[in-house]
Amino acid sequence: MGDRLKFLLDEGDIPESWYNLAADLPSPPPPPLDPGSGRPIGPEALAPLFPMALIQQEVATEREIAIPDPVRDVYRMWRPTPLHRARRLERLLDTPARIYYKYEGVSPPGSHKPNTAVAQAWYNKAEGVPRLTTETGAGQWGSSLAFAASLFGLEVDVYMVKVSFHQKPYRKALMETYGARCVASPSTETETGRRILAEDPDNRGSLGIAISEAVEMAARREDTKYALGSVLNHVLLHQTVIGQEAIRQMELAGDYPDVILACAGGGSNFAGLAFPFLGAQLRGGPKVRIVACEPVACPSLTRGVYAYDFGDTAGTTPLVKMHTLGSRFMPPGFHAGGLRYHGMAPLVSHIKELGLIEAAAFNQLECFEAGVTFARSEGIVPAPEATHAVRGAIREALAAREAGEERVILFNLSGHGNFDMQAYADYFAGKLTDQSYSEEELAASLASLPRVAA
Numbered sequence: 001m002g003d004r005l006k007f008l009l010d011e012g013d014i015p016e017s018w019y020n021l022a023a024d025l026p027s028p029p030p031p032p033l034d035p036g037s038g039r040p041i042g043p044e045a046l047a048p049l050f051p052m053a054l055i056q057q058e059v060a061t062e063r064e065i066a067i068p069d070p071v072r073d074v075y076r077m078w079r080p081t082p083l084h085r086a087r088r089l090e091r092l093l094d095t096p097a098r099i100y101y102k103y104e105g106v107s108p109p110g111s112h113k114p115n116t117a118v119a120q121a122w123y124n125k126a127e128g129v130p131r132l133t134t135e136t137g138a139g140q141w142g143s144s145l146a147f148a149a150s151l152f153g154l155e156v157d158v159y160m161v162k163v164s165f166h167q168k169p170y171r172k173a174l175m176e177t178y179g180a181r182c183v184a185s186p187s188t189e190t191e192t193g194r195r196i197l198a199e200d201p202d203n204r205g206s207l208g209i210a211i212s213e214a215v216e217m218a219a220r221r222e223d224t225k226y227a228l229g230s231v232l233n234h235v236l237l238h239q240t241v242i243g244q245e246a247i248r249q250m251e252l253a254g255d256y257p258d259v260i261l262a263c264a265g266g267g268s269n270f271a272g273l274a275f276p277f278l279g280a281q282l283r284g285g286p287k288v289r290i291v292a293c294e295p296v297a298c299p300s301l302t303r304g305v306y307a308y309d310f311g312d313t314a315g316t317t318p319l320v321k322m323h324t325l326g327s328r329f330m331p332p333g334f335h336a337g338g339l340r341y342h343g344m345a346p347l348v349s350h351i352k353e354l355g356l357i358e359a360a361a362f363n364q365l366e367c368f369e370a371g372v373t374f375a376r377s378e379g380i381v382p383a384p385e386a387t388h389a390v391r392g393a394i395r396e397a398l399a400a401r402e403a404g405e406e407r408v409i410l411f412n413l414s415g416h417g418n419f420d421m422q423a424y425a426d427y428f429a430g431k432l433t434d435q436s437y438s439e440e441e442l443a444a445s446l447a448s449l450p451r452v453a454a
């Protein structure tokens with residue numbers, strides 16, 4: 001038996017539809033609210049920001065939503081992605097567990113994010129929108145949208161969190177290679193950015209601030225719409241190609257997971273892998289434990305409150321009910337930039353409240369250690385975000401060894417870390433520390449949660 005067992009599908013096996021978890025849930029998630037009236041928003045509230053097809057997907061209740069042919073054609077550039085059995089990692093850990101991982105790093109920009117970027121670019125193109133704005137943390141989303149936009153001939157402006165802009169110059173170069181314009185956020189281009197810089201010229205930025213800037217620019221220009229790389233229902237929906245493929249690949253492997261893990265920033269790659277399995281469970285299929293892995297330094301699911309909050313720092317978005325650290329929360333500058341969001345997808349938050357999933361928080365150093373272990377056994381260097389899932393999977397494998405029991409573990413390797421080698425270099429140089437937020441900062445941030453009638 002080879003060291004890296006791969007379970008591959010044919011091009012024709014790319015799913016024909018996205019899977020909508022809302023169809024199988026025992027109760028729907030609470031609706032987004034207008035911050036002014038406190039009433040549920042209608043589709044027209046989102047129309048300045050998103051094309052109508054995506055707004056409809058946001059509230060869709062049917063189980064399957066057909067993937068347009070032009071989107072499937074682009075998916076074919078790298079999908080179906082491989083599912084591996086991590087034999088060498090299993091041996092290294094001396095575990096009776098069987099560890100599988102779905103590898104999303106084979107997309108051109110190197111992560112799962114093009115699964116939704118391509119869909120979003122296509123729907124905008126189809127509705128005649130020539131120009132998009134967006135935010136990016138570590139640069140994965142910005143480069144994915146830049147890639148997708150280049151395929152459909154759209155212009156893109158990317159507001160990149162300042163700390164990452166300086167930490168990850170190659171991500172910026174990648175966005176520019178695909179033809180996007182990349183701006184460090186907070187910037188002087190928007191009212192929000194100028195206000196924040198006036199108060200705090202050294203502000204390192206956050207996803208919440210970058211979202212405010214991108215939304216402001218999209219709202220201001222008739223020819224421009226906004227694209228979000230995580231959190232929203234339609235984004236999670238597009239990612240479900242991951243889990244649908246994985247179900248078929250686990251069949252090829254003749255196995256079924258006992259536990260599924262993925263890292264969770266806004267929750268999209270987690271949802272992408274987990275929702276199709278959870279849907280099968282809700283329809284009477286096998287029960288599976290599902291664990292969202294997040295950083296101790298930005299622990300929205302494990303330490304945040306479940307409340308209505310803004311999606312951005314300036315308070316320009318509708319209110320959504322989610323696990324949140326408060327929209328003013330400024331996470332410390334740790335390296336998993338894609339996990340530095342103050343909130344969690346409303347759909348993921350809702351199923352956490354329903355008790356359908358678990359969450360675990362891991363420290364930066366133990367995650368890099370897991371990433372190095374994985375690279376030295378399986379060969380792929382995980383993105384810093386993805387090391388949280390690797391860490392979670394290793395913990396499960398060691399628990400199985402402890403208990404002397406078989407356990408089938410499936411995790412999502414959401415991206416490779418080839419553009420994140422500075423983070424690994426800092427880790428090897430002993431420059432990384434385990435950061436946590438201060439309790440005072442968190443309390444202050446939560447104190448500013450908007451008040452909403454229950």
Ligand SMILES: *Cc1c(COP(=O)(O)O)cnc(C)c1O
Nearest residue numbers: 140230265266267268269338415
């Ligand atoms: C953006 C990103 C994440 C975090 O986003 P989610 O929406 O939580 O998936 C995780 N892994 C990688 C590689 C990313 O680029």
